[in-house]
Structures are given as structure tokens and as C-alpha cells.
Amino acid sequence: MLLLVLDKRLMLITFCSLLLTCTPVPHSQFxxxxxxxxxxxxxxxxxxxxxxxxxxxxxxxxxxxxxxxxxxxxxxxxxxxxxxxxxxxxxxxxxxxxxxxxxxxxxxxxxxxxxxxxxxxxxxxxxxxxxxxxxxxxxxxxxxxxxxxxxxxxxxxxxxxxxxxxxxxxxxxxxxxxxxxxxxxxxxxxxxxxxxxxxxxxxxxxxxxxxxxxxxxxxxxxxxxxxxxxxxxxxxxxxxxxxxxxxxxxxxxxxxxxxxxxxxxxxxxxxxxIYTVGIGGSGGGLAQYLIAQNSPSLIDAAIPLYSYPDMVSQTIYALDCDLINTYYHFKSDLANWDNSDKKRAIEGLNNAEIEHKSWFYTPINQFLTGKAFYRPKIYSECVHGYFGLSSLVNNPAQGFLKPLFSQSVNHQTNWSYWQDLALITQTPNAATSAPALWDNQGVQYGLNGLKQGSLSATEFLHLNYHIGGWKAQAEQRPEQLLFFPFVKTPIWLTQWSRHNIYVAGKKPAKRTVANLAAVRQAYRYGQVYLGFNSIPTIDIHHYLEDQLDMHHISTSFATRLRILKQQGHLKNHRIWIADKHYTPLNEAFSVIDKWLTTQQAPDDSSDRCFNKSGEIIAQGENVWHGDWNNQPAGACTKHFPIYTNSRIQAGGPFSGSIFKCQRIAVEKALANGVYAPIDMTPYLAELKRTFPDGVCDYDKPDLGNPFNVLNDKSDLPPLKSSQVAKSNGRS
Known part of the structure; x- marks a missing residue:
């Protein structure tokens, strides 16, 4: 009863606080x-x-x-x-x-x-x-x-x-x-x-x-x-x-x-x-990869900084983060998961005892949900890097841009990243909400952690039974945010967007199923990076893993794996990673200039890593070898360790490009050694109960990729590196 009264009061306070943002808008906001x-x-x-x-x-x-x-x-x-x-x-x-x-x-x-x-x-x-x-x-x-x-x-x-x-x-x-x-x-x-x-x-x-x-x-x-x-x-x-x-x-x-x-x-x-060179960081980095792939003559060289292969495949694991944190905080014993090794076994991303502003929301949300109070000590990149991302990107009812629009416009609009892609992914006369490309049906979260002994079979099964997926776009509701006057940051009363995540009962929490037609349109219209790399490219990152920054370096190697798969070589691709106190940008412009002028990759363009003084720690072909390509760690990898993400920890490929996995029955997964060296035979009944639709078989290609020749449902021939439209936008 107390919770009900408190919840009503909080809702009233939230409503009244929101009214503070509804005052007449000055000319500067228009x-x-x-x-x-x-x-x-x-x-x-x-x-x-x-x-x-x-x-x-x-x-x-x-x-x-x-x-x-x-x-x-x-x-x-x-x-x-x-x-x-x-x-x-x-x-x-x-x-x-x-x-x-x-x-x-x-x-x-x-x-x-x-x-x-x-x-x-x-x-x-x-x-x-x-x-x-x-x-x-x-x-x-x-x-x-x-x-x-x-x-x-x-x-x-x-x-x-x-x-x-x-x-x-x-x-x-x-x-x-x-x-x-x-x-x-x-x-x-x-x-x-x-x-x-x-x-x-x-x-x-x-x-x-x-x-x-x-x-x-x-x-x-x-x-x-x-x-x-x-x-x-x-x-x-x-x-x-x-x-x-x-x-x-x-x-x-x-x-x-x-x-x-x-x-x-x-x-x-x-x-x-004479030439055009692209430069830009984060989304400005992935934009260069995609534009160079889709329309190769627009830029003649690229210097992507802090890049990802593309945005849509970044969401594959980024939207796992709130699911995982909701599980820790509200579906399990939070104290049990306040452990660096266990979190990394599931999330893959780095973690540390670095406090985040969300700690203040935790006791409030624990109280509202009747959970025992526990203040976590270990925070991961899922919190520091991706906090609030799901509400911005995936929730059409939230709309963090709402202050720019009138109340009537806000009511008419679906505020999501998927809506921004609607002209590409949505069929004519479709429902108001654009289709989402995200899917986790059959994903076995923490599978690698189970196999490596970081998670017990009981923990692995409990996690996957309860983690659930994101509700359909039309079912999602805004965050409950508590605003105070003169304070920019609101208090989240629905921490980790828990109200938009499916909950388990007699059956496992429902998983999300992507719209395959929309995924295929995203591939066709060049929103997914396939690995075409025909121009000189120097991919530069600062090493920020210790700061739990979202710009982790594993993305550069996911991009590289796609290039290797598509082209079979790395003639045009270099990776430079530096201490956060040094930026090798002048060197990059100099190298690109020589590369484009001579039409040959100069000797000083090789893969490398830099210390905080700008000195080269190591350089050469093998310096970035590591788990991502199943090679012994190179000199740069030893100095700057590469972490993974939740889908890699679930057994997925390092290239991170499977939107919709092909599934196999649990019995077949056991027979194929998916859980080896752990014997999960005693847990067969519980596995079948947890994964009634089967589990991901990552030896098979993405169901959503229309260019996979190994996919029996492929409706298009495989793309080749030599294929490119003659006009390239210049006609």
C-alpha cells in the first residue's frame, strides 16, 4: 500500500515538474x-x-x-x-x-x-x-x-x-x-x-x-x-x-x-x-566506412576516429545493456552479480570500480520495486557508455527532442532511431511505428562465461530464462522521470527502462523478433557495413577502455574482419591506437597525402600503437593479432587489451554482423558440442524450457543478410568487391 501511495505521489511530482518545461518558449528555441x-x-x-x-x-x-x-x-x-x-x-x-x-x-x-x-x-x-x-x-x-x-x-x-x-x-x-x-x-x-x-x-x-x-x-x-x-x-x-x-x-x-x-x-x-579525404569521429567514423562502401568516389581516403562498422550493428549489443542491467537489479540478486569476472563473462565489455550517476537511482528503484537495498560497486561500460541509449534510440514514446516541438507534434511523432530509417525499412502504408532491426531470439547470454567456468549452469539458465527482450515498438511507454527545478539531470524512476522489457512467469521472458524484411532493406540500402574497402583508410582510436568509454577498440577489429571476409586482404586498412594523451592526426594526414600522391601505401602507414609521448610502441603486420583473429597476442594487443561484447560472449562472431541468427534445437546444440567442455546434459529439460524456440547456431550466417551465399533463403547473388555502379553519384 505504501508503495502504491508513493508511486502516485512520485507520478504527481513528475507531472508537475514536467509542467516546468511547458512554459512559453523564448524566441531562441523556435x-x-x-x-x-x-x-x-x-x-x-x-x-x-x-x-x-x-x-x-x-x-x-x-x-x-x-x-x-x-x-x-x-x-x-x-x-x-x-x-x-x-x-x-x-x-x-x-x-x-x-x-x-x-x-x-x-x-x-x-x-x-x-x-x-x-x-x-x-x-x-x-x-x-x-x-x-x-x-x-x-x-x-x-x-x-x-x-x-x-x-x-x-x-x-x-x-x-x-x-x-x-x-x-x-x-x-x-x-x-x-x-x-x-x-x-x-x-x-x-x-x-x-x-x-x-x-x-x-x-x-x-x-x-x-x-x-x-x-x-x-x-x-x-x-x-x-x-x-x-x-x-x-x-x-x-x-x-x-x-x-x-x-x-x-x-x-x-x-x-x-x-x-x-x-x-x-x-x-x-x-x-586533387583528392578528398574524409575525417570524423564515432558516427563520423562509421559514416566514412559506409559512404566509401556505397559510393566509392565521394571520398578518396578516410581517417575514421573512434569508429564502429555501422550504427545498426552497434545496436545489436548496445541494446543488450539495459536488458542485462534490468536482470541484475530487478530479476535476480544484485549482490551476486556485483562481480567483475561475472559481469565481463556476460557483457564482454570492461568494468571497474568507477561510480556512475545511476547509483543514486538504484535505491529509489529498489524501493519502488520492493527489492532489498544494495549499492553496487562494479560498473561496466554498459552503464558508463550506454546509459539512456535504449530510451533515445529504441523507445518511440520517449522523445528526448520533445522540448523542440509542441505538445500536439509530440503526440503525433514516434521518436526512435528506427523511425529515422523508415523511408528505407518501412513498407508503404505500414503501421505508424517503423520496424526495429533488433533481435535476441535464441541468444544464449553468457555462453562463453559458462564454458570458461565464470558462470555456473544454474546462473546461466536463470539469466537466460529471465532476461527477456524489448517490447514491440507500439507497446513501449515513456520513461518515468522525476525533474527538479534548476537541475538538468532527472531522476529515472524506471531505471534501465525496465518497464519496456518482457518479464518471465510460468514461461521464460519473451524475446524480441526482428522484422526480417526491414533488416534486408538495411543491408540493400547500405546501412550495414559489408567490408568493401577500396580507399586508403587509417582507423584511429584513443585507448579508453580503462575509462569505460563507449568507443572501445574492438569495433576496429570487427570492421577489419568484415573487410577480410569481403576482400580477402587488408591492402587499404590500417589501425592506429594511441594513449589517450596523444593523437597521431598530423602523422595520419601526412601518410594519407603520400599514399594518395604516390598511389602506394608508404612504409610508415603500417598498423601501430603509440604511447602518451607519441612514440611508437610497436608496428607491423602482426602487432594487433589476438583472440579476434585466433592468433597469439601481438605487441600492441598486449599493451592495449581488446575486450568483447555481449553477443561475442553469447557465442557470436567477433565481426558482430548477425542480426537474426539461425536456430537449432537444444538437443542438436548439445550434440554439436556448443556447451563443451561443460556437460549440460543433466540440464536438458531446463534448457528446453528456457529456449523453446531453439538456440543460435553461429556457424550459420545471418538470416537477415540477403547476400549470404551459405544462406538457403538468400534472394540475391553475393556482392563482389569489383561491383560498383558506374555513375557513383556523379552523373
Whole structure:
């Protein structure tokens, strides 16, 4: 009874606290008032793979003139989706242009003579467009920048080797904000197409973060210029778009469509560069792998930082994390699992006695659920790296972007990463919620831990009976969050999103079954990295495993395994991992320059690892050998140990690319030695009860991959490295 009363009070407090966010929105936020109708546009028809599909001709007239607006509809990435939140003001570009009077999108206000905004609405903007314009910045060696608005401000600066004048062109292409940064001389101030300092080499800047669409995204000029000052000062030009920052969208088809158009704008202004090299971290790293695979001539080389093979296969194990923590905290004896070896046996990721803010939620949630109080000491990367990710990515009812939209828009929208991919994965006239690609049917969590003796048979069976899966998208409910005034971080009353996870009863907790048609569409439309690597690539990571950072290094080797499987060689792929205090970026640009100039991999491009002073610890072909390729540990692997993840610990491949496993009966798994050296015969009845649908057979390929020749259900021929569309988006 006490729990019921407390729960009602907490719900009331939560509701009242949420009202604090419903006060009138100041001009700076420009909340989206109403959702516009979907704007029809072409989506490329892929019958085999995006890589082998010619892109349509782009009839847009380039360059987009100053004062004009770039193309609004994508060339081949499908319809413009709404709602769509504007970020032009936050990018320093002013209010968007009025494009309707029907209150669709964001209100646009009349400006006062002093530049402030009045309360008079002059129209609305659904597409967040701004005309192309020029801006100028002086940047110094420390990356500090000052925007220059007139020649008198420019005269105050004495340009030397420590300063650089940069001309920025900004506007909108495909509704997203594009940026072209060109180093110029002082005499080129207030000119447009001059480029006397350009070395004829181009950088395409990609950026990371976890985004679910629905917004234009901002470009912070000062941040961009600080990040790329060294290269700009050496004569490189830099281009980018907010569509190429995964904080705003992980739709790689839209990202590619936009990147081609931004590059065409650049080339129309300045001519074709000698080469274009991509750079970017996390999501900006995986974007380079996917774009190089899907449209190989867009970039000529890649420097992915903190990368993953792709986002959709990262979710395979990332969405396991809250299932596992829900099991520890609410379905079992938490004290039993507060053990480093046991947690690693299940999760694979590193762990340590590093406290996380979620510790404060634990006693509250224990009290609400009637669990005995226990404060855990051991936290893993599942907590430090992935806390809240499932609610952002997988829960259409949550919507952490809600403050950007009106209440009516929030009620109409499904807020999930899957919805961002709906134009690719969803069939026409389908249900409102886009299909999820995630699946754990037949997954034997902790199987390797069982085989290695870290888990007992009883622990293994209890874990798999109770762990369950994620509820269907339409069944999920928002998190219960308790907000306090003037405090940014809410208290989670549904820790680990436990209310959206199936619970066991007389039968084992239900597992989640993926939509196979959607998985296959993701493969076909290039959202999954298959291992095509035809351009020079230096994959760089800081070693952050001791900090339990989500950017673990095992992802680089998952990518490498896919390349080896697809191409049979690593001619173009290098892995450099460094102490967190050193970043070998200058060396990478130098090596890439030699590689592209000579068309041969230079000797100093080999795999390597660096200490905190930048000295090379070891280099060469075998330095990264280890469990990932069934080889004795190399010199770099010994210095920087490689961890695994929950699906590898469940017996899955290190390459991490199985969305939907093929299953076999428990009896056959026993006969095939799946549990050896542990004899699980005495537990046959319990195994069958726990896995009524059978268990994963990871010797067989992914049911969702339409290109697997070993898959009897394959509907497409295998892709070959030589296969690529002739146009590559340039027609």
C-alpha cells in the first residue's frame, strides 16, 4: 500500500515538474508548432545493393548563388519527413525563411531595427531554409576565432604564421546547413570564388553523436575551425553539412545524397580537388566506412576516429545493456552479480570500480520495486557508455527532442532511431511505428562465461530464462522521470527502462523478433557495413577502455574482419591506437597525402600503437593479432587489451554482423558440442524450457543478410568487391 501511495505521489511530482518545461518558449528555441505533410521526393530503387545502383542525374544548377537557396528535396534519398526542427539561429545564420502561412513548422518573427525579435509572427518555416551567405573568421594557432564583419575589424589583425583568415560559405542543401571553409589572404576579403591559398586538396568533415532525425542540426563555425585549423592553415579546404553529423541523423542514404551535393557546390566554385579525404569521429567514423562502401568516389581516403562498422550493428549489443542491467537489479540478486569476472563473462565489455550517476537511482528503484537495498560497486561500460541509449534510440514514446516541438507534434511523432530509417525499412502504408532491426531470439547470454567456468549452469539458465527482450515498438511507454527545478539531470524512476522489457512467469521472458524484411532493406540500402574497402583508410582510436568509454577498440577489429571476409586482404586498412594523451592526426594526414600522391601505401602507414609521448610502441603486420583473429597476442594487443561484447560472449562472431541468427534445437546444440567442455546434459529439460524456440547456431550466417551465399533463403547473388555502379553519384 505504501508503495502504491508513493508511486502516485512520485507520478504527481513528475507531472508537475514536467509542467516546468511547458512554459512559453523564448524566441531562441523556435518550437515546431505543427507537422507538415510529407513532401514527396524520389527514393532510389535498390534491387541488389546501393553500391551497384546508379545514382540519378542531378539537374540542380551549381554553384548555388549567394542569396539563393539550395535544393530542398533530396535527389534520391526519399521524401522530406516532418516534423523538422530548425537550427539556423543556433548556427548564427538568423531565422529561417518563411515558406508558409499555415502554422506548419516554426514561427518566424519580425525583426526590430536593433536586430532583436518582436512578438509579431510574419509567417512560418517548415523546411528551415536560409539563403547562401559568406562569413569571415580570423583563427589563431590555439584555435581561437573571431568573426569579422567589416574591413576595419580585419585591419586590427597582423597576420603571421600564427593566424589565418577563413572564408565560410553557408546555406542549406537538402534542408541541412552546409559549410565551405576556404583559407584566404587579407586581400581576398569580401570576395567569393577566389582561392589563392588553396593547395587543391579537400577535407570532408564528418561528425558523430547519437541522433534520431527530426532536426536540421547546427554547424558551429568556431568549433569546426578549431578542429581543422592545422589543415586549413596548410592550405586545405574543408566542407561539411549538418546532415553529415550523426547527432542529427543516422540515415546514411540522406547523408550521402547531401554530401554529393555539397561537394558539387564546392567543385562548381573552385574546380575538382586533387583528392578528398574524409575525417570524423564515432558516427563520423562509421559514416566514412559506409559512404566509401556505397559510393566509392565521394571520398578518396578516410581517417575514421573512434569508429564502429555501422550504427545498426552497434545496436545489436548496445541494446543488450539495459536488458542485462534490468536482470541484475530487478530479476535476480544484485549482490551476486556485483562481480567483475561475472559481469565481463556476460557483457564482454570492461568494468571497474568507477561510480556512475545511476547509483543514486538504484535505491529509489529498489524501493519502488520492493527489492532489498544494495549499492553496487562494479560498473561496466554498459552503464558508463550506454546509459539512456535504449530510451533515445529504441523507445518511440520517449522523445528526448520533445522540448523542440509542441505538445500536439509530440503526440503525433514516434521518436526512435528506427523511425529515422523508415523511408528505407518501412513498407508503404505500414503501421505508424517503423520496424526495429533488433533481435535476441535464441541468444544464449553468457555462453562463453559458462564454458570458461565464470558462470555456473544454474546462473546461466536463470539469466537466460529471465532476461527477456524489448517490447514491440507500439507497446513501449515513456520513461518515468522525476525533474527538479534548476537541475538538468532527472531522476529515472524506471531505471534501465525496465518497464519496456518482457518479464518471465510460468514461461521464460519473451524475446524480441526482428522484422526480417526491414533488416534486408538495411543491408540493400547500405546501412550495414559489408567490408568493401577500396580507399586508403587509417582507423584511429584513443585507448579508453580503462575509462569505460563507449568507443572501445574492438569495433576496429570487427570492421577489419568484415573487410577480410569481403576482400580477402587488408591492402587499404590500417589501425592506429594511441594513449589517450596523444593523437597521431598530423602523422595520419601526412601518410594519407603520400599514399594518395604516390598511389602506394608508404612504409610508415603500417598498423601501430603509440604511447602518451607519441612514440611508437610497436608496428607491423602482426602487432594487433589476438583472440579476434585466433592468433597469439601481438605487441600492441598486449599493451592495449581488446575486450568483447555481449553477443561475442553469447557465442557470436567477433565481426558482430548477425542480426537474426539461425536456430537449432537444444538437443542438436548439445550434440554439436556448443556447451563443451561443460556437460549440460543433466540440464536438458531446463534448457528446453528456457529456449523453446531453439538456440543460435553461429556457424550459420545471418538470416537477415540477403547476400549470404551459405544462406538457403538468400534472394540475391553475393556482392563482389569489383561491383560498383558506374555513375557513383556523379552523373
Amino acid at each position: 518550437r515546431v508548432l505543427n507537422t507538415a505533410p510529407e513532401q514527396q521526393s524520389n527514393r532510389i530503387n535498390v534491387t541488389n545493393h546501393l553500391r551497384t545502383t546508379p545514382r540519378p542525374a542531378d539537374n540542380t544548377q551549381y554553384p548555388i548563388a549567394l542569396g539563393d537557396v539550395g535544393p530542398i528535396k533530396p535527389l534520391y534519398a526519399g521524401n522530406n519527413r516532418y516534423p523538422f526542427s530548425c537550427d539556423t539561429v543556433r548556427s548564427g545564420l538568423g531565422q529561417p525563411l518563411v515558406d508558409n502561412q499555415q502554422a506548419l513548422g516554426t514561427a518566424v518573427f519580425r525583426e526590430n531595427p536593433d536586430g532583436s525579435l518582436s512578438n509579431t509572427v510574419i509567417g512560418y518555416s517548415k523546411d528551415c531554409l536560409v539563403p547562401s551567405t559568406l562569413r569571415y573568421f580570423v583563427v589563431n594557432l590555439n584555435g581561437e576565432s573571431e568573426e569579422i564583419t567589416d574591413s576595419s575589424s580585419l585591419d586590427k589583425h597582423q597576420f603571421d604564421s600564427n593566424q589565418q583568415l577563413i572564408r565560410l560559405e553557408q546555406g542549406t542543401i537538402n534542408r541541412h546547413i552546409y559549410t565551405i571553409a576556404m583559407p584566404i589572404k587579407k586581400t581576398e576579403f569580401n570576395t567569393w570564388r577566389t582561392s589563392s591559398l588553396w593547395n587543391k586538396k579537400l577535407i570532408y568533415q564528418f561528425a558523430g553523436g547519437v541522433g534520431i532525425g527530426f532536426r536540421q542540426g547546427k554547424v558551429n563555425p568556431k568549433k569546426l575551425l578549431k578542429r581543422r585549423f592545422g589543415q586549413l592553415h596548410n592550405g586545405y579546404a574543408v566542407i561539411t553539412s549538418s546532415a553529415n553529423k550523426t547527432s542529427y541523423t543516422y540515415n546514411m542514404l540522406l547523408a550521402e545524397d547531401t554530401a554529393w551535393r555539397v561537394k558539387k557546390q564546392f567543385e562548381a566554385l573552385y574546380g575538382k580537388p
